[in-house]
Amino acid sequence: xxxxxxxxxxxxxxxxxxxxxxxxxxxxxxxxxxxxxxxxxxxxxxxxxxxxxxxxxxxxxxxxxxxxxxxxxxxxxxxxxxxxxxxxxxxxxxxxxxxxxxxxxxxxxxxxxxxxxxxxxxxxxxxxxxxxxxxxxxxxxxxxxxxxxxxxxxxxxxxxxxxxxxxxxxxxxxxxxxxxxxxxxxxxxxxxxxxxxxxxxxxxxxxxxxxxxxxxxxxxxxxxxxxxxxxxxxxxxxxxxxxxxxxxxxxxxxxxxxxxxxxxxxxxxxxxxxxxxxxxxxxxxxxxxxxxxxxxxxxxxxxxxxxxxxxxxxxxxxxxxxxxxxxxxxxxxxxxxxxxxxxxxxxxxxxxxxxxxxxxxxxxxxxxxxxxxxxxxxxxxxxxxxxxxxxxxxxxxxxxxxxxxxxxxxxxxxxxxxxxxxxxxxxxxxxxxxxxxxxxxxxxxxxxxxxxxxxxxxxxxxxxxxxxxxxxxxxxxxxxxxxxxxxxxxxxxxxxxxxxxxxxxxxxxxxxxxxxxxxxxxxxxxxxxxxxxx
Numbered sequence: 001x002x003x004x005x006x007x008x009x010x011x012x013x014x015x016x017x018x019x020x021x022x023x024x025x026x027x028x029x030x031x032x033x034x035x036x037x038x039x040x041x042x043x044x045x046x047x048x049x050x051x052x053x054x055x056x057x058x059x060x061x062x063x064x065x066x067x068x069x070x071x072x073x074x075x076x077x078x079x080x081x082x083x084x085x086x087x088x089x090x091x092x093x094x095x096x097x098x099x100x101x102x103x104x105x106x107x108x109x110x111x112x113x114x115x116x117x118x119x120x121x122x123x124x125x126x127x128x129x130x131x132x133x134x135x136x137x138x139x140x141x142x143x144x145x146x147x148x149x150x151x152x153x154x155x156x157x158x159x160x161x162x163x164x165x166x167x168x169x170x171x172x173x174x175x176x177x178x179x180x181x182x183x184x185x186x187x188x189x190x191x192x193x194x195x196x197x198x199x200x201x202x203x204x205x206x207x208x209x210x211x212x213x214x215x216x217x218x219x220x221x222x223x224x225x226x227x228x229x230x231x232x233x234x235x236x237x238x239x240x241x242x243x244x245x246x247x248x249x250x251x252x253x254x255x256x257x258x259x260x261x262x263x264x265x266x267x268x269x270x271x272x273x274x275x276x277x278x279x280x281x282x283x284x285x286x287x288x289x290x291x292x293x294x295x296x297x298x299x300x301x302x303x304x305x306x307x308x309x310x311x312x313x314x315x316x317x318x319x320x321x322x323x324x325x326x327x328x329x330x331x332x333x334x335x336x337x338x339x340x341x342x343x344x345x346x347x348x349x350x351x352x353x354x355x356x357x358x359x360x361x362x363x364x365x366x367x368x369x370x371x372x373x374x375x376x377x378x379x380x381x382x383x384x385x386x387x388x389x390x391x392x393x394x395x396x397x398x399x400x401x402x403x404x405x406x407x408x409x410x411x412x413x414x415x416x417x418x419x420x421x422x423x424x425x426x427x428x429x430x431x432x433x434x435x436x437x438x439x440x441x442x443x444x445x446x447x448x449x450x451x452x453x454x455x456x457x458x459x460x461x462x463x464x465x466x467x468x469x470x471x472x473x474x475x476x477x478x479x480x481x482x483x484x485x486x487x488x489x490x491x492x493x494x495x496x497x498x499x500x501x502x503x504x505x506x507x508x509x510x511x512x513x514x515x516x517x518x519x520x521x522x523x524x525x526x527x528x529x530x531x532x533x534x
Contacts, residue, residue: 187453258527
């Protein structure tokens with residue numbers, strides 16, 4: 001935020017210097033996450049350093065949770081001496097964390113890795129694919145004054161395409177911005193009862209459902225004409241079938257599968273990270289770690305997260321189907337009372353997480369858009385109400401929330417795929433992929449499946465069943481497996497949905513009229529999940 005690099009990239013695009021423009025934009029994309037991933041790859045922490053980081057992170061999380069709890073109490077119940085003591089303790093821990101980070105930086109940083117060259121990134125692209133990104137140029141107002149589309153082809157060809165708006169002389173208008181906002185909101189609203197894997201949901205009345213669906217279709221067509229169609233001449237001329245998307249500009253928060261069926265899609269935070277992920281040696285890990293369907297006690301700490309979270313009736317079935325379809329003998333399945341943070345942190349401290357090729361979570365997620373690394377996955381808590389009892393002991397702290405920061409600092413994995421089958425796990429903050437994507441890619445994951453909005457429990461369980469069947473039985477790539485699963489889910493008729501639901505739950509299929517529309521045709525149900533990685 002505040003970097004001059006995007007503006008410089010736009011200047012170079014205007015000067016018809018697409019290679020330099022792409023290189024500058026890539027430098028903007030690659031800051032932060034790419035640098036951390038490279039540092040960890042070249043110089044991983046020792047076991048002792050890893051234990052120190054995990055223990056310090058746990059202590060900071062304990063103090064933070066206790067402070068939040070005290071500060072949400074009514075004034076007459078608040079223990080101000082305890083708040084003062086905790087504030088002092090937090091200040092000391094933060095000082096310790098700064099000193100530890102500085103020491104590790106002196107030891108490991110050496111030279112800060114810069115963005116890879118565009119030519120090297122292009123060499124990592126597969127035949128019939130392209131890396132694409134979008135760039136907004138604004139002068140501080142709500143509408144951009146310019147938009148560009150960026151294309152990079154496997155042969156090293158770089159192109160920048162000026163994207164005119166709908167206003168006079170191609171200006172971008174308030175109507176254009178409202179179109180983006182309305183379409184994004186339409187994707188996240190739904191016309192039927194939903195049991196979601198997160199807090200809250202936008203609902204519309206059934207009487208308005210058809211009109212809203214037609215509006216979504218019209219808006220999608222207009223957005224395609226503004227943001228994708230101007231790139232088609234280049235993409236079609238290069239026989240591009242698959243797009244690797246850097247979520248950016250006007251499409252930072254809109255998955256492209258909601259706009260077009262014409263391409264296979266995957267997503268990356270930067271081209272440098274894509275090249276790095278594709279250059280890694282194949283994993284030697286063979287196992288599966290599947291976690292979810294946590295037990296929700298009365299004192300589950302949801303209040304300060306701003307969430308009202310209930311049981312996930314399809315979560316347990318989903319995890320069982322993942323294990324079945326992958327057909328992996330070496331597997332660790334943590335469901336219900338076994339799905340605890342202590343178990344996971346124990347695996348992290350023992351270095352056992354690196355045994356798993358696949359990691360799957362089916363649970364609730366709560367996203368903190370102010371502090372993305374505080375975003376958390378809900379697990380079964382074993383430390384209810386006692387957040388300071390293990391402070392300073394180095395033992396895993398189990399409050400029932402696995403935060404992105406705890407993953408980033410404490411996990412070292414060698415997984416081809418990590419799936420977070422929960423609400424909004426692919427967002428956090430204002431741009432692209434933050435929080436869980438940063439944490440898991442930094443920890444060593446090669447690929448992720450994440451969601452861009454709140455997701456329905458049953459639809460998600462069915463989608464994941466098809467996705468893992470595609471992986472395990474059809475040997476599709478994760479991106480292709482997800483694309484097929486999304487097409488399949490949106491086309492299911494009511495009778496087949498009822499039959500599949502009965503298979504998942506062990507119940508009976510309900511009778512259907514045969515004239516009902518496909519229950520999951522709305523993009524809310526099928527378009528939320530994206531594949532991020534190489």
